[in-house]
Amino acid sequence: MRRVVVTGMGVVSPLGTGTTAFFAALTQGHSGVRRTDRGICAVVDMDASLHFPAPKLRMLDRVSRFALVAAKEAIGQASGALEELDPASGGVCIGTGMGGAETTEEGYRTLYAEGSERLKPFSVLMAMSNAPAAWIGLEHGLAGPNLTYSTACSSSAVAIGEASRRIARREADLMIAGGAEAPLTYGTMKAWEALRTLAAEDAEDPSASCKPFSKDRTGLVLGEGAAIVVLEERERALARGATVLAEVAGYGLCTDATHITRPSMEGQARAMRLALEDAGMPAGAIGYINAHGTGTEANDAVETAAIRHVFGALADRVPVSSTKSMHGHLLGAAGALEFVAAAMALASGTVPPTMHLRHPDPLCDLDYVPMRSRRVPALEAVMSSSFAFGGTNAVLIARRGN
Amino acid sequence: MSTAERLRALLQRDFDLAPEALRSDATLESLDIDSLRMIEILFCIEDEFGITVAAEPAEIRSRVTTFGDLEGYVDALVAAGGARAP
Numbered sequence: 001m002r003r004v005v006v007t008g009m010g011v012v013s014p015l016g017t018g019t020t021a022f023f024a025a026l027t028q029g030h031s032g033v034r035r036t037d038r039g040i041c042a043v044v045d046m047d048a049s050l051h052f053p054a055p056k057l058r059m060l061d062r063v064s065r066f067a068l069v070a071a072k073e074a075i076g077q078a079s080g081a082l083e084e085l086d087p088a089s090g091g092v093c094i095g096t097g098m099g100g101a102e103t104t105e106e107g108y109r110t111l112y113a114e115g116s117e118r119l120k121p122f123s124v125l126m127a128m129s130n131a132p133a134a135w136i137g138l139e140h141g142l143a144g145p146n147l148t149y150s151t152a153c154s155s156s157a158v159a160i161g162e163a164s165r166r167i168a169r170r171e172a173d174l175m176i177a178g179g180a181e182a183p184l185t186y187g188t189m190k191a192w193e194a195l196r197t198l199a200a201e202d203a204e205d206p207s208a209s210c211k212p213f214s215k216d217r218t219g220l221v222l223g224e225g226a227a228i229v230v231l232e233e234r235e236r237a238l239a240r241g242a243t244v245l246a247e248v249a250g251y252g253l254c255t256d257a258t259h260i261t262r263p264s265m266e267g268q269a270r271a272m273r274l275a276l277e278d279a280g281m282p283a284g285a286i287g288y289i290n291a292h293g294t295g296t297e298a299n300d301a302v303e304t305a306a307i308r309h310v311f312g313a314l315a316d317r318v319p320v321s322s323t324k325s326m327h328g329h330l331l332g333a334a335g336a337l338e339f340v341a342a343a344m345a346l347a348s349g350t351v352p353p354t355m356h357l358r359h360p361d362p363l364c365d366l367d368y369v370p371m372r373s374r375r376v377p378a379l380e381a382v383m384s385s386s387f388a389f390g391g392t393n394a395v396l397i398a399r400r401g402n
Numbered sequence: 403m404s405t406a407e408r409l410r411a412l413l414q415r416d417f418d419l420a421p422e423a424l425r426s427d428a429t430l431e432s433l434d435i436d437s438l439r440m441i442e443i444l445f446c447i448e449d450e451f452g453i454t455v456a457a458e459p460a461e462i463r464s465r466v467t468t469f470g471d472l473e474g475y476v477d478a479l480v481a482a483g484g485a486r487a488p
Contacts, residue, residue, distance in 0.1 A: 053418050054416060054417075054418060055416070055417050055418055055439070055442075058416075058442070118445075118448075120445070121441045121442045121445045122438075122442065
């Protein structure tokens with residue numbers, strides 16, 4: 001099996017566009033969560049007209065705009081990665097839960113609310129779930145596999161893991177991988193509200209509404225954005241003198257097959273163990289865990305138990321944080337965004353905090369790096385966990401690049 | 403404004419086409435207007451002129467190959483009151 005490295009990363013997030021802005025906000029404990037007319041959510045503030053000419057813009061749902069902007073940053077950072085690449089050996093793997101939800105909703109509004117049958121001519125092309133991946137492949141001339149994964153909240157962790165495997169198995173030399181999501185429409189927000197999993201607004205500070213691992217947590221806060229990485233076969237990247245940001249060292253994938261929503265401690269633990277086995281690492285090698293940490297009552301207690309199960313006595317020594325407290329839950333883009341956060345923690349030696357954790361829960365008794373980021377200079381490897389409705393658990397491990 | 407002027411303004415505003423490129427003999431191909439873009443242009447034309455383009459895309463393609471053709475096509479529709487394609 002060949003080794004796979006990350007040579008570029010790009011982010012469009014509620015904490016800013018660009019990895020530098022994103023990670024600075026994370027380590028400073030800023031929150032992208034706010035009150036909107038649709039409820040509490042984490043909104044991306046990006047002027048898409050600065051990135052695309054008007055005719056192109058009208059062909060792109062919000063989710064594809066996010067994906068393309070993040071991909072451009074990632075490919076720019078991996079400078080030269082696409083040069084001298086046989087187009088057939090480059091591909092795209094993107095995760096998304098809902099695809100072009102805004103276009104779907106707008107079409108329904110035209111049809112049902114306005115009583116008009118004049119749907120926009122590009123509605124199908126904008127709403128289809130594989131639009132973000134397709135546009136990335138088109139824009140950058142990648143003619144190998146172009147795949148879209150939809151496993152709810154683990155979609156983009158799966159995309160990065162599956163893309164890595166393709167490179168490891170010699171099916172591709174370069175893959176653009178990650179996730180994109182733009183679910184903050186009125187209809188989608190109402191659907192999530194109906195499931196009674198969304199956090200109640202914090203009465204004093206709406207931006208503090210997502211409180212993972214805190215006793216007073218009330219649920220998740222939806223967010224939007226995209227995170228994309230450039231994955232390359234290691235020897236190729238080294239040969240062209242690329243800066244290696246991290247190595248994708250391990251990928252664990254399994255399914256609960258027990259309940260459509262309720263997380264399973266066994267399933268989560270199994271995914272973490274599979275990732276460690278894949279990386280050939282003992283649990284003790286992991287210096288930081290970016291938790292799934294949704295802020296729901298069920299997840300956070302179960303995930304804590306799963307980490308204890310896998311890490312045993314070492315569990316008390318590994319910093320664990322949920323950055324969802326700041327950027328919200330990006331659903332299909334969450335795994336990739338959090339993988340980037342973990343990889344940047346690895347490279348910088350600074351672990352982002354779990355914000356809004358003021359009231360410890362006896363069922364959540366790990367070191368969650370509450371309220372303040374922490375310097376952990378000797379990080380060698382980090383883990384990022386994503387667990388989904390539907391039961392697909394995906395865990396990624398990144399190791400120092402050089 | 404004449405049909406041609408309104409059409410030029412629309413294509414300039416919404417489709418980034420330079421006014422000097424919109425000569426009567428300019429082919430749609432030279433303007434980068436492929437069949438997909440044409441569908442969107444017709445959609446916008448319907449809004450702009452309050453007409454309905456009922457013809458099938460293949461039929462329109464066989465009849466409209468230049469900007470001048472498009473102008474003539476829209477003109478005829480407007481003159482017919484937009485009830486149906488000529």
